[in-house]
Amino acid sequence: xxxxxxxxxxxxxxxxxxxxxxxxxxxxxxxxxxxxxxxxxxxxxxxxxxxxxxxxxxxxxxxxxxxxxxxxxxxxxxxxxxxxxxxxxxxxxxxxxxxxxxxxxxxxxxxxxxxxxxxxxxxxxxxxxxxxxxxxxxxxxxxxxxxxxxxxxxxxxxxxxxxxxxxxxxxxxxxxxxxxxxxxxxxxxxxxxxxxxxxxxxxxxxxxxxxxxxxxxxxxxxx
Numbered sequence: 001x002x003x004x005x006x007x008x009x010x011x012x013x014x015x016x017x018x019x020x021x022x023x024x025x026x027x028x029x030x031x032x033x034x035x036x037x038x039x040x041x042x043x044x045x046x047x048x049x050x051x052x053x054x055x056x057x058x059x060x061x062x063x064x065x066x067x068x069x070x071x072x073x074x075x076x077x078x079x080x081x082x083x084x085x086x087x088x089x090x091x092x093x094x095x096x097x098x099x100x101x102x103x104x105x106x107x108x109x110x111x112x113x114x115x116x117x118x119x120x121x122x123x124x125x126x127x128x129x130x131x132x133x134x135x136x137x138x139x140x141x142x143x144x145x146x147x148x149x150x151x152x153x154x155x156x157x158x159x160x161x162x163x164x165x166x167x168x169x170x171x172x173x174x175x176x177x178x179x180x181x182x183x184x185x186x187x188x189x190x191x192x193x194x195x196x197x198x199x200x201x202x203x204x205x206x207x208x209x210x211x212x213x214x215x216x217x218x219x220x221x222x223x
Contacts, residue, residue: 020112020208022110022115024114024115024127024133024134025114025117025199025202026116026117026119026124027116027119027137027195028118028137028175029141030169031094031120031168031169032150032151032154032165033139033150034139034150036069038188039051041192041195042195046199049114049199050113051116052104052116052117052118053067053068054100054118056071056099057072057073057075057097058070058072078099079097086101087099087100087102088127089119090123091120091126093120094161094168095164100117100127105131114199116199121175121178124175128178136179136181137179138179140182141169142184144169144170151165
C-alpha cells in the first residue's frame with residue numbers, strides 16, 4: 001500500500017521543501033516482544049528514516065555486529081559516558097546497561113531527519129520527559145505463552161535470563177497507557193504495517209509540515 005501512495009505523489013521539485021524538525025519515534029516492548037523485527041521491516045520500507053544505535057554492556061548475540069544492532073562497550077566505558085553526559089537516557093535492564101546517544105538523536109532531529117529509537121519502558125519514560133513531542137509506540141505480545149515461545153526460539157538467553165525476562169514482562173506491560181500507540185504483535189505483517197502507518201500519519205500532521213503547506217498555498221496565489 002505504501003508503495004502505491006508514493007507512486008502518485010505530486011512532483012515537489014517546483015515547491016522546495018522547507019527544513020523541519022525531525023520526528024523521534026520511540027518503540028518499546030518487553031524483551032522478546034518483537035520490536036527489533038518490526039523496526040527492521042519499517043527501516044526497509046519507509047524512506048528517510050534512520051535508526052538510533054544504542055550502547056550496551058551486554059555481550060553481542062550470534063549475528064550481531066558492533067555499530068549496527070548496538071555499540072557494545074565495557075561497563076567502565078559506559079559509566080564514563082554517563083559521567084560525561086553523553087546519554088539522552090540510560091537504564092539498567094535485566095542486569096545490563098543500555099543507553100541512547102544524546103548527540104546522534106539531537107543531530108538527526110535538528111537537521112530535519114526522522115529517527116527511530118528502540119528502548120525499554122524505562123528509557124521511553126526518560127525520553128518522554130526530555131522530548132515531549134516524541135512519538136511513543138508500545139509493542140504488545142499477544143500472550144505470555146507466545147512471548148515465552150519467542151524468547152525460547154531465539155535461543156540467546158540462559159535459563160536464568162529467560163526466567164528474569166518473563167518475570168519482568170507483566171510489570172513492563174502495565175506501562176502501555178503511557179504510550180501514544182499500542183500495536184499487538186500477533187502477526188508480523190500486520191504489526192509492521194501498523195508501525196509504518198503510524199510513522200506516515202505523524203509525518204502528515206499539519207504542524208509537522210506547516211512550512212511546506214504554506215509554500216503550496218502560496219503557489220496558488222502567486223500567478
